[in-house]
Amino acid sequence: MQIFVVGESRPDLAAVEAALRLGRVEFLGRGAPAAAPFRGLGPFRFAGLTLDPATRDLRDAAGARVDLTSFEFDLLVVFLGRPGEAISRAELTHALKGRTWDVFDRSIDTLVARLRKKIDQVGAPSLIRSARGVGYVFCAPVARCGEV
Numbered sequence: 001m002q003i004f005v006v007g008e009s010r011p012d013l014a015a016v017e018a019a020l021r022l023g024r025v026e027f028l029g030r031g032a033p034a035a036a037p038f039r040g041l042g043p044f045r046f047a048g049l050t051l052d053p054a055t056r057d058l059r060d061a062a063g064a065r066v067d068l069t070s071f072e073f074d075l076l077v078v079f080l081g082r083p084g085e086a087i088s089r090a091e092l093t094h095a096l097k098g099r100t101w102d103v104f105d106r107s108i109d110t111l112v113a114r115l116r117k118k119i120d121q122v123g124a125p126s127l128i129r130s131a132r133g134v135g136y137v138f139c140a141p142v143a144r145c146g147e148v
Helices: 010-021 070-081 089-097 107-121
Strands: 044-046 049-052 057-059 086-088 128-131 135-138
Antiparallel strands (some): 044 049
8 A cells, every 4th residue: 555645736646646546545535524623513603594513404594404415514514614715626526525626527516506506495595606717605604603
């Protein structure tokens, strides 16, 4: 088994990808879910919605549960951790799937579209804005319950 310490350079990434293709390294999984750093913290509030990382629940203003898939939940947690910042597709792919982003991979765009639709349906439209050529920006202010 080979061990790589990878920096930001393309040769490093190319070497890792080649080793993976040739079966010379083992992929150990995507690691901790994106929500892991937020476990033990209180719920987040944004645009009339409440997200609780401990129970993995998203609730609307009336307290009704909004059904999210595991990836949709993790994507929302990534956005809540960086409100107002442009997050690239590559960063989202790495955070959610533990792999590098391929320019032809539209899975993140599809996931964002599904999350947008679910959030729009509960009356909180336009929270996720496209940042052309970069990725996406979460546009709502975020507070943890108990914060002013």
